[in-house]
Amino acid sequence: MPTASPRxxxxxAEPDLAxxxxxxxxxxxxxxxxxxxxxxxxxxxxxxxxxxxxxxxxYQLAGPFRRLPAYVIDVLVRYGMMFCIVMxxxxxxxxxxxxxxxxxxxxxxxxxxxxxxxxxGASMETYFNGRTVGKWMFGIRVIDIDGCPIxxxxxxxxxxxxxxxxxxxxxxxxxxxxxxPVFFIPTGIVGLIxxxxxxxMQRLGDIAAGTMVIVDEKTWRLPIAKVEDPRVAPLASFIPxxxxxxxxxxxxxxxxxxxxxxxxPGRRAEIARHLAIPLIERFDFVPSVDFDLLLLALxxxxxxxxxxxxxxxxxxxxGYSPLRRDQARVVPS
Numbered sequence: 420m421p422t423a424s425p426r427x428x429x430x431x432a433e434p435d436l437a438x439x440x441x442x443x444x445x446x447x448x449x450x451x452x453x454x455x456x457x458x459x460x461x462x463x464x465x466x467x468x469x470x471x472x473x474x475x476x477x478y479q480l481a482g483p484f485r486r487l488p489a490y491v492i493d494v495l496v497r498y499g500m501m502f503c504i505v506m507x508x509x510x511x512x513x514x515x516x517x518x519x520x521x522x523x524x525x526x527x528x529x530x531x532x533x534x535x536x537x538x539x540g541a542s543m544e545t546y547f548n549g550r551t552v553g554k555w556m557f558g559i560r561v562i563d564i565d566g567c568p569i570x571x572x573x574x575x576x577x578x579x580x581x582x583x584x585x586x587x588x589x590x591x592x593x594x595x596x597x598x599x600p601v602f603f604i605p606t607g608i609v610g611l612i613x614x615x616x617x618x619x620m621q622r623l624g625d626i627a628a629g630t631m632v633i634v635d636e637k638t639w640r641l642p643i644a645k646v647e648d649p650r651v652a653p654l655a656s657f658i659p660x661x662x663x664x665x666x667x668x669x670x671x672x673x674x675x676x677x678x679x680x681x682x683x684p685g686r687r688a689e690i691a692r693h694l695a696i697p698l699i700e701r702f703d704f705v706p707s708v709d710f711d712l713l714l715l716a717l718x719x720x721x722x723x724x725x726x727x728x729x730x731x732x733x734x735x736x737x738g739y740s741p742l743r744r745d746q747a748r749v750v751p752s
Contacts, residue, residue, distance in 0.1 A: 466619055466631070468566035476566060476667075479634040480620045481559040483611055486632060492553030497535050504531050540578040545571040550635070560635045564619060566667070573628040580624035584610030646676070646719050648712065649735040655716040655724060656731045657741050658702060664721050668694075672718045679711065687711040704741040 464480045508524040543551040549560035549569045561569045561577070585605035610622040619631040646652075664672065671694065679687055688710050695710035698717065 464620070466633075468564075476670075478562075478566070478631075481632040481634050482620060483614050485557055485559055485634070486614075489551070489553035489557040489559060492556055493540065493551050496552045497539050500535055500539075501528075501532055504528065537579065538575075540581070541571070541574040544569055544574040544578070549574075554632075554635075558635050559632055561625075561630050561632050564629050564631055569630055573630050577624035577628035577630050580627055581610075581622075584613065584622040584624055646715055646723065648715060650712060651715045651719045652724070652731040653733045653736045654712060654741060655720040656733070657704070658717060658720050662701070664717065669721055672714060672721060675714060676718045684711070702741075703743050705743050708741045 464482060465477050466480055468476050468478065505528055508527060512520050512524050540551055544561050547555075549562055554560055561574070563569060563573065585607050586609045587606055589604040589606050610624075613622045613626070614620045617626065619625070621631055625631055675690065675694075682690070691710035691714050695708070695713045698704075698713060699706060699708055704713070
């Protein structure tokens with residue numbers, strides 16, 4: 420399951436209803452915290468991403484004051500890696516006392532410095548779900564602008580263009596009057612201006628790669644919920660075996676099932692209908708299928724059942740079939 424960090428599950432098919440759902444959730448959260456309704460306002464640092472299933476997720480963007488210390492940690496990690504490499508090579512050169520080994524060690528250090536400097540961030544973000552050591556420590560990560568995990572190509576592009584975001588370079592103090600100044604210290608002004616001026620708080624590397632940095636909320640890691648309704652398992656057996664949910668749909672199901680206990684039956688039906696109606700048409704179910712029960716059945720099929728499980732007992736359905744073709748049969752008298 421993806422580790423994206425959505426703040427709310429809404430439906431983009433009907434914006435007015437989606438806004439009412441968000442406002443209701445905000446009022447509920449505010450009442451539990453003892454905050455007045457007038458103080459509940461949407462954050463400027465949130466961005467909405469609409470998935471192919473027409474579901475909208477909100478992510479909190481990571482600003483420069485959260486990204487800068489993460490970058491400093493990554494710089495320290497890179498220099499720590501270089502220090503360890505230099506110490507190992509220095510020990511080998513001093514121990515073996517081979518003349519050519521010294522030249523080889525210098526070349527190895529230069530190659531390692533190049534690889535670590537340019538590919539540390541790209542490799543970490545590719546294989547660790549958009550996180551580096553610094554990003555992990557400060558609870559942020561990189562994703563695509565469409566909400567998907569970052570790919571290797573995008574990670575390489577955003578990290579190679581970091582040198583442009585670090586411009587302009589500041590000059591070191593001159594050691595002597597006749598020695599020209601050396602521009603070495605990066606200021607990062609270009610990247611800071613880009614983050615401030617873009618809606619998704621993107622530096623130039625993010626714009627070119629189509630990525631953004633978000634706050635990785637740990638509350639997303641939801642436990643597998645228990646489904647106690649006896650009708651769920653038999654209803655799940657009617658779902659076509661060749662149907663598989665996408666990542667965004669799986670995430671939506673997990674959040675819905677985890678939060679449905681705090682909703683009234685009317686609110687459950689109101690939220691579930693937007694996902695259930697397309698599923699009913701795809702599965703060729705009758706329109707009278709309970710929307711909430713259908714989402715529970717799909718959740719059960721996705722997270723709780725296995726292909727090797729025995730066929731579910733249809734007894735709890737009391738002979739009811741959700742298939743439209745079964746309802747259309749004429750029973751002879």
